[in-house]
Amino acid sequence: MQVTIRDAAETDLPAILDIVNDAILNTTAIWMVHTFDLENRRAWMHERVSAGYPVLVADLAGTVVGFSSFGDFRKGDGYHHTVEHSVYVHRHHHGKGVGKQLMPPLFDRARDLGKHVMIGGVEAGNTASMHFHKALGFVETGRLKEVGWKFDRWLDLALMQKTL
Ligand SMILES: CC(C)(COP(=O)(O)OP(=O)(O)OC[C@H]1O[C@@H](n2cnc3c(N)ncnc32)[C@H](O)[C@@H]1OP(=O)(O)O)[C@@H](O)C(=O)NCCC(=O)NCCS
Structure with a gap:
C-alpha cells in the first residue's frame, strides 16, 4: 500500500492519539496503562x-x-549521537508495508542530524515488531529480563540497534 510520508502537522494529532491509545489499551508495544489525551500528544x-x-x-x-519519530536515547552529552525511535501503524493497516515506508525517511533525518545509532526498545514477545526491526537492519544487542509488567505478566525488553 503506497502512502505519503511527511512531517506531522497539528491537525494530525487526533489520528496520532487514536493510534497510540489503541496500542496502550490492546498491546504490549507501549508499557502505559492509561491513555493519553490530546494535550499530552501536543506537548x-x-x-x-x-x-x-x-x-x-x-x-x-x-x-x-x-x-x-525519535528522541534522545538517554540524557548525557556522551549519548548525543544515539536516538531512540517509535513507530506505530493503525491496526487496520498492519502488514501492508506502511511501517516499512515510515522508517527510511526517519533514518535519513537522523543521519542529517549527525546521529550514529538508532535504538528500538521492543517488547521481546512482540513478534511482529521483532521481525519488522530485523527486516530493517536492526540487530538485538541486549535483552532486559522482566523489566516490565502489563496485562498481569512480566515483560522482557529487547534492545534493537541499527548503526546509521
Ligand atoms: C511493528 C509495526 C510498526 C510494523 O508495521 P507494519 O506496517 O505492520 O509492517 P510492514 O507491513 O511494513 O512490514 C515490514 C516487514 O516487517 C516484518 N513484519 C511485519 N509484520 C510482521 C508480522 N506480523 N510477522 C512477521 N513479520 C512481520 C516483515 O519482514 C515485513 O516485510 P515483508 O512484508 O516484506 O515480509 C506494526 O505492526 C505496529 O504498529 N505494531 C503495533 C505497535 C508496535 O509494535 N510498534 C513498535 C513498537 S517498538
Whole structure:
C-alpha cells in the first residue's frame, strides 16, 4: 500500500492519539496503562519538533495511518549521537508495508542530524515488531529480563540497534 510520508502537522494529532491509545489499551508495544489525551500528544510533538527531531506520518489519501519519530536515547552529552525511535501503524493497516515506508525517511533525518545509532526498545514477545526491526537492519544487542509488567505478566525488553 503506497502512502505519503511527511512531517506531522497539528491537525494530525487526533489520528496520532487514536493510534497510540489503541496500542496502550490492546498491546504490549507501549508499557502505559492509561491513555493519553490530546494535550499530552501536543506537548510531546512540540518537544520533539523544538529539539529539531522529526514526527513523521504516513498519509493515505488524507488519512493518517501511522507515525514514526525519535528522541534522545538517554540524557548525557556522551549519548548525543544515539536516538531512540517509535513507530506505530493503525491496526487496520498492519502488514501492508506502511511501517516499512515510515522508517527510511526517519533514518535519513537522523543521519542529517549527525546521529550514529538508532535504538528500538521492543517488547521481546512482540513478534511482529521483532521481525519488522530485523527486516530493517536492526540487530538485538541486549535483552532486559522482566523489566516490565502489563496485562498481569512480566515483560522482557529487547534492545534493537541499527548503526546509521
Ligand atoms: C511493528 C509495526 C510498526 C510494523 O508495521 P507494519 O506496517 O505492520 O509492517 P510492514 O507491513 O511494513 O512490514 C515490514 C516487514 O516487517 C516484518 N513484519 C511485519 N509484520 C510482521 C508480522 N506480523 N510477522 C512477521 N513479520 C512481520 C516483515 O519482514 C515485513 O516485510 P515483508 O512484508 O516484506 O515480509 C506494526 O505492526 C505496529 O504498529 N505494531 C503495533 C505497535 C508496535 O509494535 N510498534 C513498535 C513498537 S517498538
